[in-house]
Amino acid sequence: MAKYLAKRIFYLILTLFIVITVTFFLMKLLPGTPLTNQAKLSQSQIALIYKQYGLDKPEWQQYLLYLAGAVKGDFGTSFQFSDQPVSYLLSSRIGPSLQIGLQAMVVGVVLGILVGAIGAMRQNTWVDTTTTVVSILGISIPSFVLAVLLQYYLGLKAQLFPIAEWGGFIYTVLPTLALGATPLAESARFVRTEMVDVLSSDYIELAKAKGLSRMGVIYHHALRNSLIPLITIVGPLAVNIMTGSMVVENIFSIPGIGEQFVKSVLTNDYPTIMGLTIIYSFMLCVVLLFTDILYGIVDPRIRLTGKAN
């Protein structure tokens, strides 16, 4: 296990390196400059600012300098908010993003499993049809559309939740729902399909022949086996939430990294874009590593440290 982990961590670092390299040069292809009111500045002023931020050097030098800094944990200083180191800027903003992301993931996947399992148990009844329709809607409605709808109906009309801003759990409800819809729908669809399959398998028949009750069969045998393929989509779902959160955080004015990311791209805030890319890639790598380990825990057939027979 330790050896496996070491290997995976090595790959993680390698992946981050490649992501940094590719993003760095792609980012430089973005149109525009980091300067807000370029038209009013003289050539010498621009040159001065460029020099101050090291933008006068050739791109490959900038790249190497950035790498050297990153290795030491220095991710540069934001252009947008002068004198704020990127690491400080992001660490103060990652909390809300993580909270909403995790909440959306947990609520989405747990409810999704429930909805999927109920659909499978009541296969080809109106219950099944309803859950299928719900999951199709959840997959096809983009999170930002849902966000606005939630704001309008639950926030403005029903006055149940605050429409935007950040300030406590109640403020996280609507963004969590908006972001959680996709994981809910996707996992419901996966669990339903898989459980319909599992429920017709021989070992479920055997479990029934043992005298287990309907719920016993589901809980002890069907559920675990139906969840295995769900782990596969946890990674993609996490990506979905991360990208979704960029827009959703903007809609709800949540001071998270998603909102920051959009701002920094719009203003060509190079160090912040880089820092955020690294954070997103890192989170994704960790999620993937986590799902691989989870696979082994749930499915003994692919356990990493199988003891020899």
Add this chain to the structure above:
Amino acid sequence: MDNENNILEVRNLQVNFKTYAGDVKAIRNVSFDLRKGETLAIVGESGSGKSVTTRTIMGLNASNADIVSGSIMYKGQDLLKKSEQEMEGIRGQDIAEIFQDPMTSLDPTMKIGRQIAEPLMVHKGMKKDKAWAQALEMMKLVGITDAESRINDYPHQFSGGMRQRIVIAIALINYPEVLIADEPTTALDVTIQAQILNLMKELQDKISTSIIFITHDLGVVAGMADRVAVMYAGKIVEYGTVDEIFYNPKHPYTWGLLSSMPTLDSSGDELPSIPGTPPDLLDPPTGDAFAARNAYALKIDTEQEPPFFKVSDTHYAATWLLHPDAPQVTPPAQIVERQKKYAKMQQALAQAQQTTGPVEEEEEQQ
């Protein structure tokens, strides 16, 4: 119960399956008894209704199954009238089942110790430790070597034969009175088959259970069963003791089955087979369902269903050939050979009884 030696009595069972095309009449008026301690083999080709019969006994039919009529009496109670909850109490406790394919009938994500112990925990409310201890004993009993360490293994760590031993252990852990074995050796290779069959016989003696043995392999029947029921197109067409069915069969379908089984004496190039395919049970033919494939069919076979004719106290066959007015026919050469052998055996038995007194029937059967 008609007879107190019977542990299970199936009477006039009719099961249909509702499909979009109509009702498939899978079981058409089946009756049989299972005696205490015996092994009853139900043989027949695929689709003859063997498995549906046992599923109906277990109460595990698919949701589109419709039990039209009949009764299944177990200990004086009709299983068909029991609620789902009552059936849960009977399954795995009084009536257990061994399934066909050991590769797929174990839960891939559960330790086998837990899988074997589960019926104890469900029916006897046993705590985990105690149930696992008994599961361990049962693993040893079914011949799993090194059971102490293997109890924590998962199904994929076992071979097919070992898995079937585990399935048997699960079925027997509560010492059921009735064990249904649905083609338990079909998915195994021949040497493992023999091991599993021996194990089942051995365990049947140890825990004195009655077995319904479903198979399409007559070779297996000869070694396992006390009595045999031959099923065709959702009906039992002939039943009798294993000797009667093997050496003195009366139904042309049984003739066909036995002739198409290779024996040590088989000669010639071609193994006979039964021509044609079984009838469509959406719309079963009138008369004898086997008539269309039967070289010995009489005119009445296509018009009227044959009743059971008595051959001996234990042997009945549903064919018009046994009617007093039926023309005499000579069965296939193979069957005649078998009948001759049987006659010789009976003679030898009679002689032996005259000289040395009664011989234990079991020894004779070997």
